[in-house]
Amino acid sequence: MMEVMNILPVLIVLTGALVSMFLSMYDKFSMKYHIGVSVLFLVLALAFAVYPAGEIYAIQPFSDYFNDLLIFDTYSNFFTIALIVGALLVILIGEHYLQAHSFFKGEFLSILMFSLFGMILLANANELITAYIALEIASFAVYVMVGFNTQNPIRVEAVFKYLVLGSFIGAFYLLGVVLIFGATGTTQLTELTQYILSHSNGELTLVYIGLTLIIFTFFFKIAAFPFQSWVLDVYRGAPILVTAYMASVFKIAIFSFFLRAFLQSFPTLQDFWDPILTVLIVFTLTLGTWLAITQKIVKRMLAASSIVHTGYLLLAFIAVGENIESAYSIIFYLIAYLLTAIGSFGLVSHIIAQTKVRVTYDDFKGLAQERPFLAAMMTIFMFSLAGIPSTIGFIAKLYVFTEAINAGYIYLAIYAILATCVSVYYYFKLIAMMYFYPSNKELEEETFDDSRISTYAIALIAILIIWGGVGSALLFFMPIPSIDGIFELVQISVKSLFL
Amino acid sequence: MGTDLLSFIIFLPAFVAFILMVTTTKVEDVRNIAFITTIITLVLVLKLYLNYDPESGMQFVINVPWILKYGINYYVGVDGFSLTVLMMIAILIPSAYLLLWDGRTKGYWINMLLVQTGVTGALLSLDIILFYFFWEMMLLPVFLMIGNFGTGDKIFTTIKVTVYTMFGSLLMFVAIIYLGVAYFNEFGLWSFQYSDLTQITNLTYAEEFWLFLAFLTAFAIKIPLFPFHTWIMDTYKNAPTGAVFLLSSIMAKLGIYAVVRFMIPLFPEIYIQFSSWFVFIGLFGLIYFGIAALMQDDIKRMFAYSSASHLSFIAAGIFSLNDYGVSGALYLVIAHAIATGALFLLIGILYHQTGYKTIKDLGGIAKQAPIFTFIFAIMLFANVGLPGTNGFVAELLIIFGIYQFNPIMGYVAAVTVLVAASFMLWMFQRAILQKREGPALKMRDLKIKEILGLAPWVILVILMGVYPDPFIDKFEPSVIHYLTDILKLGAAK
Secondary structure, three states: OHHHHHHHHHHHHHHHHHHHHHHOOOOOOOHHHHHHHHHHHHHHHHHHHHOOOOOOOEEOOOHHHHOOOEOEEHHHHHHHHHHHHHHHHHHHHHHHHHHHOOOOOHHHHHHHHHHHHHHHHHHHEOEHHHHHHHHHHHHHHHHHHHOOOOOOOHHHHHHHHHHHHHHHHHHHHHHHHHHHHHHHOOOEHHHHHHHHHHOOHHHHHHHHHHHHHHHHHHHHHHOOOOOOOHHHHHHHHOOHHHHHHHHHHHHHHHHHHHHHHHHHHOHHHHHHHHHHHHHHHHHHHHHHHHHHHHOOEHHHHHHHHHHHHHHHHHHHHHHOOOOOHHHHHHHHHHHHHHHHHHHHHHHHHHHHHHHOOOOEHHHHOOHHHHOHHHHHHHHHHHHHHHOOOOOHHHHHHHHHHHHHHHOOOHHHHHHHHHHHHHHHHHHHHHHHHHHHOOOOHHHHOOOOOOOOHHHHHHHHHHHHHHHHHHHHHHOOOOOOOOOHHHHHHHHHHHHHHHO | OHHHHHHHHHHHHHHHHHHHHHOOOOHHHHHHHHHHHHHHHHHHHHHHHHHOOHHHOOEEEEEEEEEHHHOEEEEEEEOHHHHHHHHHHHHHHHHHHHHOOOOOOHHHHHHHHHHHHHHHHHHHEOEHHHHHHHHHHOHHHHHHHHHHHOOOOHHHHHHHHHHHHHHHHHHHHHHHHHHHHHHHHHHOOOOOEHHHHOOOOOOOHHHHHHHHHHHHHHHHHHOOOOOOOHHHHHHHHHOOHHHHHHHHHHHHHHHHHHHHHHHHHHOHHHHHHOHHHHHHHHHHHHHHHHHHHHOOOEHHHHHHHHHHHHHHHHHHHHOOOOHHHHHHHHHHHHHHHHHHHHHHHHHHHHHHHHOOOEHHHOOOHHHHOHHHHHHHHHHHHHHHOOOOOHHHHHHHHHHHHHHHHOHHHHHHHHHHHHHHHHHHHHHHHHHHHOOOOOHHHHOOOOOHHHHHHHHHHHHHHHHHHHOOHHHHHHHHHHHHHHHHHHOOOOOOO
């Protein structure tokens, strides 16, 4: 019975995707209705996913049928919750955006849930081929979502670039798997670990090459140097809601599998990757920062800054070999970035949905006078992205940098902190635009409708971000749970990998 | 209330600011409520001051866990140092409100309240991450103030000052984490309380040196010490009066305070070893900024330089390694905060009335506004350290201190103080006293509200100048504790 409970969240998401697909055949259902249905399914899935939270377990259900290809443990459960919450937030924040644009049809939500299904599957994958299939399910859904904006001519470039490069890099992954299978005779993560541990370095050449090819896919999907070139165009061409989804939820899904693989199977290979990763981190940070500084369009700036955040994540990633604690810091950072990215992209999409013209920095001039609350929330998101104290972004950065320094990567950490210092420039520029300039005359006339679900969802995220940063520091004023709770959950989830 | 007194003092302004932000929209109401809040804070601080016992070290301590995982606590307390500075802040801010009274918007007052929380929080923090938290927090409202209410190329100024100070802060952030990790490696558990961090023994000399430099850079930018001063010119020129007041007379002092509070206990050996360098840099800054001030025509810029000059002098005193120097420096922190704070606010009024703040355009103010001139003169005298003002006591102590440290440097310090006196008095003669027709005719004298706002400062200037003992007694035990117990020097040798 327990086994059924475990696979229920995935099944519900899949059912939701199918139901939503059937519903979208009928024109009489409005967008609002579709949103309602998908939210319903996601909440249901979330309820079943949250049910076992807090206990530590690792099971491989129905091993006769699944042949141990999937594993359900606290780790995957944690990620499942994060993914579902992320998707839910994206839909809620986009509620207005989805209704304001006629090119969004019911299928969009169906595709979104299909991609979510793939991502959850990825978090549960215990084997390289399964992971590949899950990754492609998610990826292909996202390719479609990127091209959804039929009114925008640049979408063609975006979707084409992403599709071709993504499939190409997928081929690398498969080649890597083939090499590994050829060398070891298995694609199961646990058996692979056994093989690596029981063989000397000289016998592992093929495994090394294979794994390097696989890690290329990883770098591509999280947009690390030198695979970052697609990010700006794809993020720009996609509807901004999809951009938010890719930058936050998809990134988490990618990390969920590769972190598992790294922690379980390849710690002994750390020395081999160490120099490569070091160089990559430096370039990722430099390039991301450079791109972010030079952007004039806010959406592109956020996209470029997501490359910088990838750099911070990789910094924690490189420290994993020395220090298991930094695995926790990666997960915590992902959660913090999930909230902040959905918040900031979502807010921009919310504004675009209303005015259709707020695209560049200049368009944000004077927002504080027109919409003080939206500007205040945007400020909170920018602070969190920049890692200013009193936001969850600060705690996440503190966590990552502390563990990196603890693992001995002092210079890399200092370099990352310098990148943070520069990032203050491009985040604060937006705040400066909103607060320090008079507003644009033509835009003033437009009426905003603020009492929408999207607004409340954005406000909720802003509150969560502040709570994550301040938390129990206000303990003597009000009884609220502290962020140590999240730390504990993260630790339990990683520990379940080693059961 | 009792033990939570410090938390009330820290968070009351921010709490009120948040309430004001979401409720009332009338500027007058916002201002009045903000003013009353600062008065209540002042009363709370007075209560603290009266209950404080100078002999028993850290008091009113609150220590509750914040982020258990890293042993980061909400840990605040007060001792002689922080109490003196706290008292100063609590008196200066409400008086400044009276001088800024008219023509400000809602955001201005809310930002002022937020700054007060940031500053007091940083002042009272004993956990170094908490300190960093407030240290950054006090920057952001000033960022908004300069950008919103500044003049000239305010956006560039805002971004420049933010990136500049953020750079220093982040260097300090690295150093803080590094110390935390070192503590973890030595003792097997996390802590960022600075009293714990002083226990670390496993750092090499080179590591300590770099950490020392990282901390120093962060504080030197805030103070600002030569050569980290380049941000102040734009900022002081373009920022609104309130922000300049906060930056020069409140936040710069926190930089000094942080040097004493964190750097002396954390790196005593390096502190002693390099002290002569820093005394030298301090004296160099004193002369350098003094000469720069001499050449200014814009009064606000001139005060910016002279303020930097005095702050360098304070830094020289802090590093002089003896009771006179350190006590004098702390005394000058207060004296300078009062004098420059008042001068910047008075210049703000002058500019508001006449539209000019350049020396060559002004003149004849004395006839139009005698009370203004009178208070201006007192503050100016305090600033240059004329006998009978608190500036005199402080500068004398510092010169004694530096003389004990190194007689030649002592002579240099004594002589260079003359530079400051000369340019200040010269400016006073040209801009205020000399008879001239022109913009000065538009000048009105101070209103009763503004006089009330400045009265406590005038009284303090005289009182602290004539009878300094009760003030020094409050913090001297802490100074001696630092010198003898932490730096292992004989006090007042």
